[in-house]
Amino acid sequence: MNTAATASPSELVLAERTAGGMGLITLNRPQALNALSLEMVRAITQVMRDWQHDASVKAVAIRGMGKVEGGFAPFGAFCAGGDIRFFHQAALAGDDALAAFFTEEYALNHLIHTYGKPYIAFMDGIVMGGGMGLSQGASLRVVTERSKMAMPETRIGLFPDVGGGYFLSRLPGHLGEYLALTGHVLKGDEAVAAGLADGAADVARLPALWQHLADTDWSDGQAVQRWLKAELQQPVQDRLAHLGEINHFFGLPSVAAIVSALEASDSAWARETAAELRTRSPLMLHVTLEQVRRARSMPLGDELRMERDLVHHCFHLRGAQTSETVEGIRALAVDKDHSPRWSPARIEDIGADEVQAYFASPWAAAQHPLAGLAN
Numbered sequence: 001m002n003t004a005a006t007a008s009p010s011e012l013v014l015a016e017r018t019a020g021g022m023g024l025i026t027l028n029r030p031q032a033l034n035a036l037s038l039e040m041v042r043a044i045t046q047v048m049r050d051w052q053h054d055a056s057v058k059a060v061a062i063r064g065m066g067k068v069e070g071g072f073a074p075f076g077a078f079c080a081g082g083d084i085r086f087f088h089q090a091a092l093a094g095d096d097a098l099a100a101f102f103t104e105e106y107a108l109n110h111l112i113h114t115y116g117k118p119y120i121a122f123m124d125g126i127v128m129g130g131g132m133g134l135s136q137g138a139s140l141r142v143v144t145e146r147s148k149m150a151m152p153e154t155r156i157g158l159f160p161d162v163g164g165g166y167f168l169s170r171l172p173g174h175l176g177e178y179l180a181l182t183g184h185v186l187k188g189d190e191a192v193a194a195g196l197a198d199g200a201a202d203v204a205r206l207p208a209l210w211q212h213l214a215d216t217d218w219s220d221g222q223a224v225q226r227w228l229k230a231e232l233q234q235p236v237q238d239r240l241a242h243l244g245e246i247n248h249f250f251g252l253p254s255v256a257a258i259v260s261a262l263e264a265s266d267s268a269w270a271r272e273t274a275a276e277l278r279t280r281s282p283l284m285l286h287v288t289l290e291q292v293r294r295a296r297s298m299p300l301g302d303e304l305r306m307e308r309d310l311v312h313h314c315f316h317l318r319g320a321q322t323s324e325t326v327e328g329i330r331a332l333a334v335d336k337d338h339s340p341r342w343s344p345a346r347i348e349d350i351g352a353d354e355v356q357a358y359f360a361s362p363w364a365a366a367q368h369p370l371a372g373l374a375n
Contacts, residue, residue, distance in 0.1 A: 010043035020217040021058035022224070023051045024210075030065040030072045033080035036130045038101045044134070045108045052115060059118035059224040061213055062134065063206075066125055075122065075206045076146075081129025084156060088329040091320040102161075102311045103369040105130065106304045109163045110373045113137030113300055118221040120213075120228060123147055123188075123197065124206060133162025136196065140225055142232060143188035143197040144206065152183030157281040157328030157340065159288045159310055165295030166303040171195050173243070174250035180292050181250070181258075181285055182276055189235035199232025242269050249273075255285045255347055281324045281340070282347040284314075286355045294359070299375035308370050309361045317357060 014026040025047060027034035051057040066076015082105070090098035112119060112134065121135035122142050127149045135141055143149070151160035151168065160168060160180045168176035175194060178184065191197040201209060209231060218224050240246075245267060252258045255277075262274035277285065291310065295303045314325040324342065331340035344350055365371065 010039045012037065012040050013043035013047065015043075015047040017051070017057060018214045020215065021056060021221075022213050022218065023047070023057040023060040024214060025060065025062040026074065027062070027064040027079055030067045030077060032083070033077045033126050034064040034131070035080045035083045036105065036134075037083050037086065038097055038104065041101065041105050041108055045104065045111065048108070048111055048115070052111075052117070057117070058218050059120065059213075059221040060115070061120040061122065061210070062138075063122040063210065064125065064131075074210070075124045075144075075203065077125035078121070078123045078127045078147075079129075079131030079134055080126045081131055084329045084333050087315075088326055088334055091315045091323060091326050094320070098315065099312070099369070102308060105133065105162060106308055106370060107373065109133040109137060110300060110304055110370075113163065114374070115139075118225045120225070122206065122210070123149065123191075124203065128152055129160075130162055132164065132167075132196075136163060136167040140199075140228060141191075141197045142228070143191050143200050144203045145188055145200070146203055147188035147191060147197075148185050149188075149191045149196060150183050150185040151179060152185075154181060154280040154284050154288055155183050155328065156332055157284050157324030157326075157342070158314060159284055159291055159307075161307045161311055163300065163304060163307070165291045165307060166298070166300055167196070169292045169296040173247040175240070175243070175246055176292050176296075177250040177289060178246045180288050181255070181280070182273060183280075190240055192235050193238050193240050199229065199234060201232055205231075245270060255282075255289050255350075258289075259347055278347070281328060281342050282344055282350055283324055283342070283354060285347060286350045287358050290355055290359065301370070301373040301375040304373055305361075305368055305370045306359070308368070309363075310358050312362055313358045316362075 012029045014028050016024050051060060063075060064078040066073045118139045120140045121138040123135050124144045125146055127135060127147060132151055151164050153160050168180050186194060188200050192200060249258055249261055252261055259274050259277055262270040315323050320326050328340050331337055
């Protein structure tokens, strides 16, 4: 493979430019399932911007290093999301790096969606949260038989960010509401059926596909995309299970109505879904439903600005000590007691004013951290 390394400020992001016109990015934090740090966000952004207007780079592909017995492998985990332990520590310490992380991550998500040349995401293994932000704006999204894809933020008292409101709200019917509220994990073939991936490749084929991308002298970016798309498989099953029930229940007007109807149903799936929702942050379920439904009619730039407002409030509206997000991360990843103390504790106890407060921007339009993002 004839490649040249591209300068990167982080060993956690490996970048190389091939003689044939590919820009190749490898997330290199396998011990943490490639969870994103601010350092990684900045490194990816720098490389992407360097290549965006470089005519010698005709297309970009991104993958994640995985863990195997006794070491690491070039595939296996794409990205498990943001570094939530950092979120917890930074919030409690009042560290400005927390605000910088979200501003720069969302700007990177916008860059990916609007890149202007093919950007291909190999979504093998875990693809959650920030990993979805790195992949859903891709022009070609590749999954495998071991892909596990989700936006599980309500589990930690957050909402599906990184453009989650934008791409989930554009799924068919009310699938977006369902995935946003429950954090349900999709397998690779289910992700294709849902519209969150474009095709699948067997895990065993990934190294050869990547090598061909690197070794070929490409005429242009579209040739890259055409070749790889022709190599992908489409799943035999093109419809998600329970889609009729999902559209029925998750099209209801409020979280309380959704959960009440699920609990009243004779369907075992419905009752299990309601039980899952009862474990999530009641407040953030309400915020998330509002987010997805607002986002359905919003252009990308405005939607990301709304998310930046929301995430600011998640850590600051109540203060870090009483933040639902800080508490959710504590329970899941710090103390690991899996018993978050949500406040309010019940879905039925959330007032409309509490929800709407999250959507009031703390910044004037011209001073917004993402004011420069185009729609």
